[in-house]
Amino acid sequence: MNSMKDTWQLNLLIVLMSLLFSGCENSTSGSSASSKNGSRDQAKNFQKKEPINGETASRRKSSKNRDNKKKTNVRVHEVDLESLSIQSTYVGNLLPNQRVIMRSEIDGVIENIYFDEGEEIVKNKKLVDISTKELSLKLKIALADSKLAESNLNRDEKLAKKNLISNAQLDQTRTFAERASLNKELSKISLNKSLIKSPMKGTVKTRFVKVGEFVRKGDRLAEILGSRPYISQSQHTRAGNSSN
Numbered sequence: 001m002n003s004m005k006d007t008w009q010l011n012l013l014i015v016l017m018s019l020l021f022s023g024c025e026n027s028t029s030g031s032s033a034s035s036k037n038g039s040r041d042q043a044k045n046f047q048k049k050e051p052i053n054g055e056t057a058s059r060r061k062s063s064k065n066r067d068n069k070k071k072t073n074v075r076v077h078e079v080d081l082e083s084l085s086i087q088s089t090y091v092g093n094l095l096p097n098q099r100v101i102m103r104s105e106i107d108g109v110i111e112n113i114y115f116d117e118g119e120e121i122v123k124n125k126k127l128v129d130i131s132t133k134e135l136s137l138k139l140k141i142a143l144a145d146s147k148l149a150e151s152n153l154n155r156d157e158k159l160a161k162k163n164l165i166s167n168a169q170l171d172q173t174r175t176f177a178e179r180a181s182l183n184k185e186l187s188k189i190s191l192n193k194s195l196i197k198s199p200m201k202g203t204v205k206t207r208f209v210k211v212g213e214f215v216r217k218g219d220r221l222a223e224i225l226g227s228r229p230y231i232s233q234s235q236h237t238r239a240g241n242s243s244n
Helices: 002-068 132-161 167-194
Strands: 083-089 099-103 108-113 126-130 195-197 202-207 220-226 237-243
Touching: 108 132, 126 167, 126 220, 132 167, 167 195
Parallel strands: none
Antiparallel strands: 083 237, 099 220, 108 126, 126 195, 202 220
16 A cells, blocks of 8 residues: 555656646746747837838928929920021131222322222222322313314314415314314323222222322222132032921
């Protein structure tokens, strides 16, 4: 009986110790599991909160940037189809189509100048007067002499028909009349030479004389450039239209 009682007590003690150890293990495993679950929950909550905070910060920044942007007034126009002009420009030397140097054809004094340097002039514009007053007086004298010579010739021809004068006297009268007529024409030519006119339309580049200056035949008066310039050698300007 005592042996059976001892055996039963020993078995009971072993069962109690096994229950005690199993309870300790469950408590430690539960605490560790609960700690692990708590850390996981904290991590999840942190991850959830972090993007929310970042999103709010980005929204604040975007709202600030929108506020900092300046408002600009915009006008809208309707676009029309038009032709596009295409030009190609090359460097070149601009040369006059004509270039004339006006020179004096007589000796005389510059009385008047009717142009300035750089002035655009037309054809037959009066430029310079060279001793025009003197030559005008000489022309008047030549006209008077020619008129008197014609009158004497008419009278002598009438007298010669009546045989009142000799043929030699009539020839002399005719010679005087012809000389007076030729002198009249020469006076007209000299007066025209004193009135310098432009032979073409263009621009005065240089003036070589001034009022009161004495010039001789062949002296330069002015340089005139033609009004239609052209581009020298291979330099050109090309233009074209391109429709869109």
